[in-house]
Amino acid sequence: TAVPNGSYYIPAGTPAANPALGAAWAWFSKGDSSYNALEAELNHRLSHEFLFRGSYTYSRALDDGDSLNATAAGNAPGLVSNPFNLHTDWGPATYDVRNVATFDGIWQLPFGRGQRFLSSGNRVTQGLLGGWTTNSIVTLQSGFPFTPQLSYNPSNNGDTKNPVRPFANPAFHGSAIVGKPTEWFNPAAFLAPPAGSGFYGNLSRDSLTGPGLTEWDFSMFKDTPLRERLHLQLRAELFNILNQANFNTPNLVAFTPSGVSPTAGVITSTSTTSRQIQLAAKLLW
Numbered sequence: 001t002a003v004p005n006g007s008y009y010i011p012a013g014t015p016a017a018n019p020a021l022g023a024a025w026a027w028f029s030k031g032d033s034s035y036n037a038l039e040a041e042l043n044h045r046l047s048h049e050f051l052f053r054g055s056y057t058y059s060r061a062l063d064d065g066d067s068l069n070a071t072a073a074g075n076a077p078g079l080v081s082n083p084f085n086l087h088t089d090w091g092p093a094t095y096d097v098r099n100v101a102t103f104d105g106i107w108q109l110p111f112g113r114g115q116r117f118l119s120s121g122n123r124v125t126q127g128l129l130g131g132w133t134t135n136s137i138v139t140l141q142s143g144f145p146f147t148p149q150l151s152y153n154p155s156n157n158g159d160t161k162n163p164v165r166p167f168a169n170p171a172f173h174g175s176a177i178v179g180k181p182t183e184w185f186n187p188a189a190f191l192a193p194p195a196g197s198g199f200y201g202n203l204s205r206d207s208l209t210g211p212g213l214t215e216w217d218f219s220m221f222k223d224t225p226l227r228e229r230l231h232l233q234l235r236a237e238l239f240n241i242l243n244q245a246n247f248n249t250p251n252l253v254a255f256t257p258s259g260v261s262p263t264a265g266v267i268t269s270t271s272t273t274s275r276q277i278q279l280a281a282k283l284l285w
Contacts, residue, residue, distance in 0.1 A: 003199060004167065008082055010156040010198045017158075030086075033063035033093065049108035056101045061093040075146040075210060075249040079162045082155070082200050091205035092145040098209075100141040107134045131223040139215045145206035148190055148254040151261065156198040165201040166190040166254055176208060178265065184210065184250035185265040192255035211247040215240050215272055223284075233282040243275040 037059035044052040064087065065080050066073070073094040080089045109132040149163040169191045176189035185208055193199040219237040226232055248269045253261045 008200045035061045052105040054103045061096040063093045064089045066093050075144050077163050081164045089205045098142045102139050104137040133221045135219045137217045141213045143210035143212045146210050146249050147206050149252050151253045151256045154193040154195045154197045155200050165203040166192050167201045168203050181267040183265045187254040187260050187264040195257045210249045213246045214244050229285050231284040235280040237278040239276040246272045
């Protein structure tokens with residue numbers, strides 16, 4: 001394995017920093033972070049029965065660790081890779097989403113009593129065409145960052161629990177992201193330090209980006225007055241109306257002690273549900 005100059009190295013047999021300390025979790029009450037963002041908003045206030053709002057955020061969140069334990073984030077190891085050099089974990093935060101855009105609108109259809117059209121229609125016309133409201137929300141965002149890792153710790157630091165990162169492969173050219181659910185990233189872009197070699201990999205933390213998210217939710221409400229203080233509301237709500245498959249973070253393990261993991265980069269779940277349709281009726285008084 002080609003090891004870049006300057007790689008952190010612990011020779012085999014090096015005494016532990018504290019020989020009296022066994023396997024345990026350890027936390028530092030220290031951390032550095034940085035957040036910068038550009039936010040833009042377009043807002044059309046309710047007029048002519050129509051309201052629209054659009055917002056966009058371009059941001060960058062950097063830190064050297066933001067998970068309290070291994071269960072706090074599914075896209076990166078829970079603890080820092082090298083506790084003797086925290087700066088090597090400086091990179092995108094596990095919650096860093098570079099682009100987020102949302103658009104939502106409400107439109108009260110202009111039909112029926114008190115509206116621009118069919119305001120003087122008969123009771124049947126009013127009952128069928130009046131009182132309709134449509135609502136829509138569109139969410140677009142880029143993916144969360146993630147860290148390819150080893151299923152073992154070759155660093156000789158005495159920690160067999162926390163996985164570390166591989167080396168970047170200097171002979172690999174092109175993008176490490178393949179973008180398929182069966183192979184989101186190409187493990188050939190990385191090199192694995194041999195078990196017990198004493199090396200930490202030099203791949204940057206959270207250096208790759210996972211799948212983004214696209215979702216369109218839509219609903220229609222119809223209010224029908226039955227008496228002076230009694231209304232019937234019919235509701236139809238559609239979630240993920242396009243039935244978009246929004247994928248979760250891929251399997252992070254690129255290498256096992258025996259070589260390339262057969263499930264490296266494989267995605268096995270989605271981050272949102274499939275299309276859901278909900279129908280309801282409400283009495284309001």
